[in-house]
Amino acid sequence: MPELLILVPFTGALLCFLFPGHIRDVIGLLCAVLTFVASIILTGNIYQNGPIRLNLGGWKEPLGIGMCVDGLSVLFIFLTGIVGLLVSLYSVSFFSKANNQSLAKHFWPLWLFLWGSLNSIFFVSDIFNAYVVMELISISAAALAALSGTNASLIAALRYFLLAMAGSMAFLLGVGFLYAQTGTLDMYLLGAVTDGGPLMAMALGLMTVGLIMKTALFPFHFWLPPAHGEAPAPVSAVLSALVIKGSFYLLLRIWCTVFQDTTASPQTATLLGLLGLTGVIWGSYQAIIQNRLKLIIAYSSVGQVGYLFLLFPLVFITLDPAWKIEAWTACVFQTISHGLAKAALFLAAGNLIHATGTENLKSMRNIADRLPMTTFTLALAGVSLMGLPPSGGFVAKWMLLQSILASGQWWLAAAPILGGLLTAAYIFRILSQAFVSDDQISCCGHVSFVMEKSALLLAIFSILIGFRSKEVIFLLSEQVYFVIQGGIIP
Amino acid sequence: MTTLLIYAFTSIILFSIGLFGLVSHPNLIRKIVSLNIMGGGAFLFLISLAYHGRSPDIDPVPQAMVLTGIVVTISATAFALCLTRRIREKTGQCLLEHCPDKPET
Structure with a gap:
């Protein structure tokens, strides 16, 4: 099953290069x-049977390419x-509109490549x-960001790519x-390996800096708003909901699996927090003062990504x-509820921009x-982003606030509040x-049924995930490979 | 060990030169070249690990990593150069700063 998740999108991407016109849409869909x-x-399997480990082609590590699937990976795969x-x-529907038709030719192959690479990063068990895989993601994501071909989008895409x-x-x-x-x-x-020498600490530092640049944490966030704001709506949705989560996932893996508590110093964790x-405050403030719809949503991503980094001090x-x-x-x-809500917001924004x-x-x-x-749709996704009950965002922020108060690092409570x-x-x-x-x-152009409904469904999912929090918590606390110190048995 | 240290320091210096160039030069071509210098630093460090005295043989894993890394860097460089060419065609210069408010048709 995990192999299929990589094989199908990559094969589809190649086929989309070969075939013209509507066949491309059919293959893509x-x-x-x-x-x-x-x-x-796969999510159901892992939920029931626990984590699995595969060696591609039967080659064992350190020679072969290993794949690991646990509760953390399947949640991201599911998202x-x-x-x-x-x-x-x-x-x-979006690319069948007259002025977007030429873009579809490049959108489908790139998007399927991106999907395949994202799936691969969630399975990866080898740091090289x-x-x-990270480079595959960056190349396809930057190419997607440049899709519309305007000056601003080309420059934003190149800035993102260089970073x-x-x-x-x-x-x-x-x-x-390492x-x-x-x-x-x-x-x-x-x-x-338990002895954290100076080389290990330097490796942790370099990898963390590299990954937070890609995740758009506060001082490195400047590339995100133009890149996500200038892209076509479906592309912005994917970039904001999934691509920055890919590098965040890797950061979690690196901290929790590779280095664990031996190398990671409390000061570094506090700095990240x-x-x-x-980031939460600056991104949200910038979102308030913007006048363009997509820039508001893009800056909101900068703010919402900030929450994720509270994990490290906690x-x-x-x-x-x-x-x-x-x-x-x-x-x-x-991460999950933001991904769903943000994708819904960007798609709804795409509808509005298309109409007006x-x-x-x-x-x-x-x-x-x-x-x-x-x-x-805008309102529902907004409810989840704000963290009103009973949405997914509420469950996340409630648990976050509880653990902040229990840990005694009260200054972190400023972020959720x-x-x-x-x-x-x-x-x-x-x-x-x-x-x-x-x-x-005078309003407005016609927005197709599919475009409205797919955005709405995403927003509904971002609320519904709040009702299924028990399963998510089970996946995250019982079915993961690594040990959170003193806590879980793998 | 000292040979390895010389390689390590050289590669860190190369990496830093590349990083400095990436941040300080406004010209896009220079930025891309700087990225390649950064990559050169990282690859030099990896390749110097191949002979580390743990065993008398040469370790093939770092060499495989560097080969893969070079392939990745080449394609990334090609892509960045393509974008730069498009930017130059559209704006007439190879800079990131030039950013008109109105997207052109």
Whole structure:
């Protein structure tokens, strides 16, 4: 099953290069459905039977390419599956519009490549393969960001790509340090090495810096808003919901599996938490003062990514294992619910921009009348981002707040509290425009059924995930490979 | 061990030169060349690990990693150069700063 999740999108991508016109859409959709079904089946398998480990071609480590699938990987696979399927449905309709038709030729192969590479990074169990897969993701993501071909999008894509390359190089040097110290590349063999020498600490530093550049943590966030804001709607949805989560997933793996508690110092963890906190406030503030719809949503990603980094001080400094697990679950839960809500927001924004022809916030007036479904989507996804009950965002922030208070690092509590308020401010800023009726603005173009419904479904999923938190927590606390100190048995 | 140290320091210096170039040069071609210098530093470090005295043979794993890394860097460089060419065609210069507010048709 895990092999299929990589094989199907890559084969589909190649086929999409070969065939013209509508056959391309059919192949793309078929691959999307197959990959989605495979991700659901795999998630069910892991949920019931626990983590699995595969060696491709029967070669054992250290020679072969190993793949590891545990609770953490399948949650990301599941997120990618849902977002991927709905974005694919959306794009069939989106790229059939007259002015977008030429883009479809490049969109399908690149998107399926990206999907395959994302699936691979969630299975990776070898730090060098992680580097290669990360480069695959960066190349296909940057090419997608440049898809519309405007000056601004080309420049944004190149800026993103240069930064991602620099991050990969830092990661690769870190891989070199690790290999020099331990003589192995396998994550689980590395995890067994307990003596954290200076080389290990340098490797951890280099890899962490490389990955937070790609995840757009606060001081390295500057590439994200233009790159995500200038891309076509389905592309922005994928970039914001999935691509930055790919590098965050790897960061989790590196910290929890490879280095664990021996190398990671409390100061580094606190620094990451502090940067996350600053990111939450700065990103949300920037989102409030923007006037273009997609830039608001892109800056909101900068803010929401900040929450994820609260995981490091909470998990690596707290002493009580029960609260460690709670913090760990909360942050991963936040990743999932943000992914769903953000994809819904970007797709809904795409609908609005398609209908009104502009992305200035002022021209969003009258929307509630003409496009009630899209307005509803915006509001639902907004509810999840703000963290109102019973959405997924609420469960995540509630657990986060609890574990912050229990860990005694009270200053971190500013992130969920202030962040929630600021998020409410920019969501209501969009919604309040939607309900203003203005006779001077004539609205609107027609938005197809599929485009409205796929955005709505994503928003509904971001709420529903809050009801299924028990299963998610089970996957994250029982079915993972690594041990959160003093806590879980693998 | 000292030979390995010389290689290690050289590669760190190369990496830092590349990083400095990437940050300080506005010209896109120079940025891409700087990235390749950074990559050169990382590859030099990896390749110097192949003979580390743990066993008398030469360790093939770092060499395989460097080969793969070179392939990845070549394709990434090609892609970055393509984007740069498009930017130059559209704006007439190889800079990241030039960013008109209106996307052109």
